[in-house]
Amino acid sequence: MTSVSRQDPRHGVGGKSVIGGFFVIAALAVAALYVRAILFTPLEAKQGAAQKIYYIHVPSAIGAYTAVTITALASLIYLWLKDERADRMAEASAEVGLVFMTMVLITGPLWAHKIWGAWWVWWDLRLTLSLFLWFVIVGYLVLRGAIEDPAMRGRYSAVLAVLGALLIPFIHLSVYFSMAHMHPDPVVLKPSEPSLPREMLITFLSGIGAFLLLCLALIQSRYRLSELKDEMAAVEAERGY
């Protein structure tokens, strides 16, 4: 507990604002990606403008995988060391992962509706597993909200987080081992050379970079919010509220 934060409540723990310079840099990177994708990236011949959804859909998915992986790693550290900072990190990453996964589940059907003629295809393994991962993250956050004892909350939610993260390799590889799929095969993240024209590839890689920055910046901001919440709880407990 720092005296700085109690004396200067305009800022978070240690005098840091929850939305800091890192978030501003990430937001500028995403804005630059928007400009590049909308104005300076050519249209794909068959899909037209709908293909440009790819530059935010796939980076959002990679951001979601990153956030869920951080949740699982932080959960493992919590189970091992019982360090509350790891539990806080797991919670922060899970919430950010839910936002990114939600974007994946919004942008995907928007594209599919135009290109496949259907919003959703239930028998496609990647789509269904992605929805399942979304429910696992929601379940994780609901579980955390339902348990009051911090030690029990940390332990139970950590186990769920580690099990949930095991879905990620299955989601990514599902297009290879499932014969029944409509989801396009990877065009960049695959063993062979990327099969995108150079200009599109640069936009796509910029998108991954920008959304990873955004993901990490949001996790940092959400972590600082958790620090503030814990500080508030400690102060209230100390004063007997």
Added chain:
Amino acid sequence: MDDTQGVFRAAYIIAAIVYGGYAVTIWLRAKRIRERLSRVNGRTGEPGSGPAR
């Protein structure tokens, strides 16, 4: 494929609203907690946080 312009714009606008909106909710939640902290400290006369005891 001009009819795909609408869906492309919708996706980009929704993404901006969702990510930007989420950042705003973090900021608002932090603001609310800081105000509560300020009130609690003020009530108990924490040094530098309000009227002296």
